[in-house]
Amino acid sequence: MSMVNNTAKTYTGTATSRVDGRAKVTGAAKYAGDFNEGGLAYGAVVESTIARGRIARIDTSQALRVPGVIDVITHENRPRVADTDQAWKDDVAPEEGSPFRPLYDDMIKFNQQPIALVVAEEWEIARYAASLVRVDYEKQPFVTDVYRKRDDAIVVEKPDKLRGDAAKAFAAAEVRHQADYFIPTEHHNPMELFATTAMWDGGGPLTVYDKTQGVQNVQQYLCGVFEKKPEEIRVISPYVGGAFGAGLRPQYQVVLAVMAALKLQRSVRLVLTRQQMYGLGYRPATIERLALGARRDGTLDAITHEAVGVTSQFEEFSRNDTGWSALLYTSPNARYEHRVAPLDVPTSCDMRAPGAATGVYALESAMDELAVALKMDPVELRMRCYSDRDQNEDLPYTSKCLRECYREGAAAFGWDKRNAEPRSMRDGRNLVGWGMASGVWEALQMPAAVRIVMTANGHAEVSCAASDIGTGTYTIMAQVAADSLGLPIENITIHLADSTLPRAPVEGGSWMAASACHAVVATASEVRKELLRLAKLMKASPLADTVEEDVTLSDGKLVSRTQAERGVSISDIMRHGAMERIEKEKTNEFAEDKAHARNTHSAVFAEVKIDEELGVIRVTRVVSAVAAGRVLNLKTGRSQVMGAVVGGIGMALHEETVYDHGFGRIVNHNIAEYHVPVNADIHDIQVIFVDEPDALVNPLGIKGIGEIGIVGVAAAVANAVYHATGVRVRDLPITLDKVLARRPAT
Amino acid sequence: MQDGAAQSDANPAPLPEKMSVTLTVNGTERRFSVLPWVSLLDALRDHLDLTGTKKGCDHGQCGACTVLVDGRRINSCLTLAVMRDGAHVTTIEGLATNGALDPLQQAFIDHDAFQCGYCTPGQICSGIGLIAEGRAKSPHEIREFMSGNICRCGAYPNIVAAIQQAMGTKP
Amino acid sequence: MIPFQYTRANNVADAVRLIAANSGAKFIAGGTNLLDLMKDNVERPTKLIDISRLPLTSVEETASGGLRIGALVPNADLAWHPLIEKRYPLVASAILAGASQQLRNMASTGGNLVQRTRCAYFYDTATPCNKRQPGSGCSAVNGINRGHAILGASTSCIATHPSDMCVALVALDATVHVTGPNGGRTIPFADFHRLPGDTPHIDTNLGPDEIITAIEVPAKGFATNYSYLKIRDRLSYAFALISVAAALELKDGTIQEARLALGGVAHKPWRDVAAEAALRGRPAEEASFAAAADLLLRDARPQAQNGFKIDLAKRAIIRTLTQAARGTPQSQSNKTIQ
Structure with missing residues (x-):
């Protein structure tokens, strides 16, 4: 499966512009709510206004009298849906618990829970009618504050075997640091509103355009929920307007849209409002406790990381949050434990580097505090604790160039000019702070299949059910296909995100690049074999005695690897074989390797400037040095990491879903008051991809870059804020009032 | 949604008559009838099948719905179609001429000024408006005057670079 | 959003007549705040009177050396008006500090004055709010109030006024020209907005049947x-x-x-x-x-x-x-x- 090696243009690893760029800059790219055919009816959701209880009475009569209203669906009149948890479990559902079922019964489990769906001829009519649905509740006590349930939280993750005795080693350590850190609930807020357009086709298969990161996951889920055969529901999602994890699980709007379409036998569109998207999943608020014990030389003796995160009362969601601390640095004693606190809220879910963005924020803040206590440069401290083996599993890495990340990042940033003393660097009225942090994520790969249809005119159609949520999947698959098939990229057409296409995992976890591209290569190899078989049948074939391993596709020809003059054009082969098209489908195959750990790493350096008197914080520079194996596209890859840095800046300074715990309700459920960075907040961001050849992780050396870019960013910014001001803010976001309130007396 | 047992036997307020609206959209006169509560954004998307303009918040908080009305960039979600009767509207679908992209569209591709693409039509229309205003020149100014367009994928530095390219202040 | 009739006023007198004739009516100009609130069912007008085409879009010098700014001058145009930039740069700067260019292109000068608080509870019909529903209580007093008032608040309401432009205009001693069924009058800017007291649902001293026609700034602009x-x-x-x-x-x-x-x-x-x-x-x-x-x-x-x-x-x-x-x-x- 090695890449082609010839003089023809190679796309893999270059800065290739997005193949879907033109569609996206002309408005031609269609998202789930953009399909207008089929005489649509429009849905509008009615949400609960209490956090817990039951619906005593729901009166839809007035809503039904609005001209143009077709139906109002509630738990009282909904069509039959599956009644087992198993049927409602999607691929990404937590193992423990009962998935939420919209409009299933009278129980209210969280605020903003959907309790009715109005369907009307026009969306404004549906919205108006939704405001006329009257509800009486029986309210019950509720809790939405994780601190109130901290002590009752349930253990969900801890190591199988403890490494040493972290508590004892901490107590005996020469230098100790212990603190609690807090990450509030955050919402993904992709720019696209969650939307589903369910196309009714006279009782034929239902075509469902859905905003999702996994069309096959949604398709299987819908078949389970509505007790349909696989061929009865098709899910399509050609373009996804961002998701960041919010689209991994099917969201309730797809259930409601399909429910309405099936009940009314009509095409239905349901687009949630921005406000309603705060009733979906979120990054769980997490309390993180770190305890680090070190020797004066900066080597670690003890790492303890305990976390308590939010989940719902009905499902147990968590991701590896604390394990990173025990993995990353050398320490003879380590302990980690993750617990979840069930609250009266929706189930939390994956969001951008789930677990790592939060857990590593805490770890890397604590490491900075330890460096301060040791009076040691923070990069130097990390070098002293550097580990060439996965500390949890005691395995070597397939590759780990984190040292190079520190080195190249520091050099690009100018870290050697840093004065270690807090409040020592200034720019006019501003205190200048330089902070850094490490990042770590997993290099994952999943089974995926690709179909290639090559036609005699030298054009190839490459199909896979994978989604492209903006990450560049279309483009990297086209690059790899072009190189594997020896064709110009213009001759490659990529088809994605249709549940009828070859199997793909959900787009998440940074595994799609490795998974999909190896499937492309595997299938291209089948195409090549078929072309060779046909070529050998040609009279006086120059490839007559060539074996499969010796040929490659290049520049529209099948040629010998060793003797470039021996070759036949694809079109000649296919014409001779009387073939219009060659169609192959193959699943990627990865060699099992339990002897190595597989991770990506980063070093993030941030500069902040903080007005000393007013507390206004600006992140003026970020350098992110990433070691993630082979980067398939330097242009889209850089954008991906840069965007993740922007997300990390938001996490550090802006983002917080604010609850009024008295109402159990989100107060800033909009994108004006839930602050994410705007253009003015973002300045210079430099992305460095450290050279990290990796022959072990997979044949193409791909590790994935979707998550690694955000990990460590919030800590780097927080550490820079400390360096600037001498104020350690341990509860995100770092707003100016926290900096001002806690500033040292002067 | 209202809590409590309000009067549910009362009839809801009647809907008003639909009103005729004429817009010149991307150079073509379009006449349609809508209820007065239809926003310009929903009119474009649902009544004129111009779905390039996106809805990201419906409250003027994100900029995804930015279009040019009589040459000025506005949030199409916060204006009623009936209020714009007679106006000239330019949407993302109207920027390319005979298949040739507007320089800003090309610059967005060149600088990879988007990932998911959902905010992109609004960003580009906003950028066209910005260039026409002729005020924002420096990176500081471009950042500030593009701050009404949120990009959750975080493409901001590339967006600034694309606008500079289209303005001819950066290759 | 509830259904509403839509009509366009032909002139100021027509606008005043139309609004006086319908207690559920509201004027719409830029619409940036009103439509926002209507979509959340906070504002529930039964009739919208579109005043956006009235000829109130000029900026004229007054006999006393000041400027008379038409109520329908868009915020963006006002910020970049040569006379404002030159003589009243404080106003220009304050306008540019607010919202986004798209919103400033839509929002009118008069509308900026009557925009409503962004208090989250005012916007959320599931929670009590004296400003939205008099007598229902103030959720912010014991709730999320990080952004709320520190001056002039009452136990009924601790909301803040969100405008930037108005801060500059009150500093410059502007006056508000309004017209009602009984003719025109002027309101000193400092008296235009109200403190909440026990009537927080009334933001301003503009009469229910009055229309803002202009804002006047006096000669002294403090341009240096x-x-x-x-x-x-x-x-x-x-x-x-x-x-x-x-x-x-x-x-x-x-x-x-x-x-x-x-x-x-x-x-x-x-x-x-x-x-x-x-x-x-x-x-x-x-x-x-x-x-x-x-x-x-x-x-x-x-x-x-x-x-x-x-x-x-x-x-x-x-x-x-x-x-x-x-x-x-x-x-x-x-x-x-x-």
Whole structure:
């Protein structure tokens, strides 16, 4: 499966512009709510206004009298849906618990829970009618504050075997640091509103355009929920307007849209409002406790990381949050434990580097505090604790160039000019702070299949059910296909995100690049074999005695690897074989390797400037040095990491879903008051991809870059804020009032 | 949604008559009838099948719905179609001429000024408006005057670079 | 959003007649706040009277040397109007500190005055709010109030007025020209907005049947020594935690006249003439500015979460006056605060 090696243009690893760029800059790219055919009816959701209880009475009569209203669906009149948890479990559902079922019964489990769906001829009519649905509740006590349930939280993750005795080693350590850190609930807020357009086709298969990161996951889920055969529901999602994890699980709007379409036998569109998207999943608020014990030389003796995160009362969601601390640095004693606190809220879910963005924020803040206590440069401290083996599993890495990340990042940033003393660097009225942090994520790969249809005119159609949520999947698959098939990229057409296409995992976890591209290569190899078989049948074939391993596709020809003059054009082969098209489908195959750990790493350096008197914080520079194996596209890859840095800046300074715990309700459920960075907040961001050849992780050396870019960013910014001001803010976001309130007396 | 047992036997307020609206959209006169509560954004998307303009918040908080009305960039979600009767509207679908992209569209591709693409039509229309205003020149100014367009994928530095390219202040 | 009739007013008299004839009617001009609130069922007009095409879009010099700004001049046009930029740069700066260019292109000068608070509880019909539903209670008093008022609040309402432009206009002694069924009148800007008291549902002293036709600014524009500084949770496109409009007239380093108003701190743009008086005759230096700030904030009262605003307001006042005194007004693009 090695890449082609010839003089023809190679796309893999270059800065290739997005193949879907033109569609996206002309408005031609269609998202789930953009399909207008089929005489649509429009849905509008009615949400609960209490956090817990039951619906005593729901009166839809007035809503039904609005001209143009077709139906109002509630738990009282909904069509039959599956009644087992198993049927409602999607691929990404937590193992423990009962998935939420919209409009299933009278129980209210969280605020903003959907309790009715109005369907009307026009969306404004549906919205108006939704405001006329009257509800009486029986309210019950509720809790939405994780601190109130901290002590009752349930253990969900801890190591199988403890490494040493972290508590004892901490107590005996020469230098100790212990603190609690807090990450509030955050919402993904992709720019696209969650939307589903369910196309009714006279009782034929239902075509469902859905905003999702996994069309096959949604398709299987819908078949389970509505007790349909696989061929009865098709899910399509050609373009996804961002998701960041919010689209991994099917969201309730797809259930409601399909429910309405099936009940009314009509095409239905349901687009949630921005406000309603705060009733979906979120990054769980997490309390993180770190305890680090070190020797004066900066080597670690003890790492303890305990976390308590939010989940719902009905499902147990968590991701590896604390394990990173025990993995990353050398320490003879380590302990980690993750617990979840069930609250009266929706189930939390994956969001951008789930677990790592939060857990590593805490770890890397604590490491900075330890460096301060040791009076040691923070990069130097990390070098002293550097580990060439996965500390949890005691395995070597397939590759780990984190040292190079520190080195190249520091050099690009100018870290050697840093004065270690807090409040020592200034720019006019501003205190200048330089902070850094490490990042770590997993290099994952999943089974995926690709179909290639090559036609005699030298054009190839490459199909896979994978989604492209903006990450560049279309483009990297086209690059790899072009190189594997020896064709110009213009001759490659990529088809994605249709549940009828070859199997793909959900787009998440940074595994799609490795998974999909190896499937492309595997299938291209089948195409090549078929072309060779046909070529050998040609009279006086120059490839007559060539074996499969010796040929490659290049520049529209099948040629010998060793003797470039021996070759036949694809079109000649296919014409001779009387073939219009060659169609192959193959699943990627990865060699099992339990002897190595597989991770990506980063070093993030941030500069902040903080007005000393007013507390206004600006992140003026970020350098992110990433070691993630082979980067398939330097242009889209850089954008991906840069965007993740922007997300990390938001996490550090802006983002917080604010609850009024008295109402159990989100107060800033909009994108004006839930602050994410705007253009003015973002300045210079430099992305460095450290050279990290990796022959072990997979044949193409791909590790994935979707998550690694955000990990460590919030800590780097927080550490820079400390360096600037001498104020350690341990509860995100770092707003100016926290900096001002806690500033040292002067 | 209202809590409590309000009067549910009362009839809801009647809907008003639909009103005729004429817009010149991307150079073509379009006449349609809508209820007065239809926003310009929903009119474009649902009544004129111009779905390039996106809805990201419906409250003027994100900029995804930015279009040019009589040459000025506005949030199409916060204006009623009936209020714009007679106006000239330019949407993302109207920027390319005979298949040739507007320089800003090309610059967005060149600088990879988007990932998911959902905010992109609004960003580009906003950028066209910005260039026409002729005020924002420096990176500081471009950042500030593009701050009404949120990009959750975080493409901001590339967006600034694309606008500079289209303005001819950066290759 | 509830159904409404839509009609277009042909002239000011027509507009006044139309609104007087229908108690459920509202004017719509830019629509940026009204439609926002209608979509959330906070505003529920049964009739919209479109005044956006009335001929109130000119900026004219007055006989007394000031400017009369038509109520329908878009915010963006006003900020970039040559006479405003030259003679009233404080107004231009304050406008550019608010919202986004798209919103400023839509929002009208008059509409900016009557925009409503962004208090989250006012927007959320699932929670009590005296401003939205008189007598229902104030959720913010015991709720999330980090952004709320520190001056002039009542037990009924602790919301703030969200405008930036109005902070500059109140500082400059603007007047509001309105027309009602009984003809026209003028309202001094400082009297236009109200404190909440026990009637927080009434934001302004504009009569229910009156229309704003113009804003007049007097001759004195403080174009040399002014600054508008807005402090917020991100660097643009966010409402103020604190904003300060400061304008000075200096002679040999001594303050001849001063204007000082704050945004983000009260139910109205907060101008304090006592603090201004305290600056008069004083040297343009930090001690004077601090004393004025203390005076302005003498009755400031924090809510549970916004105590920081009092100290921040003082620091912001000092900084803004310093900027004004130096003739180095805050840039709204470069976010460095000199």
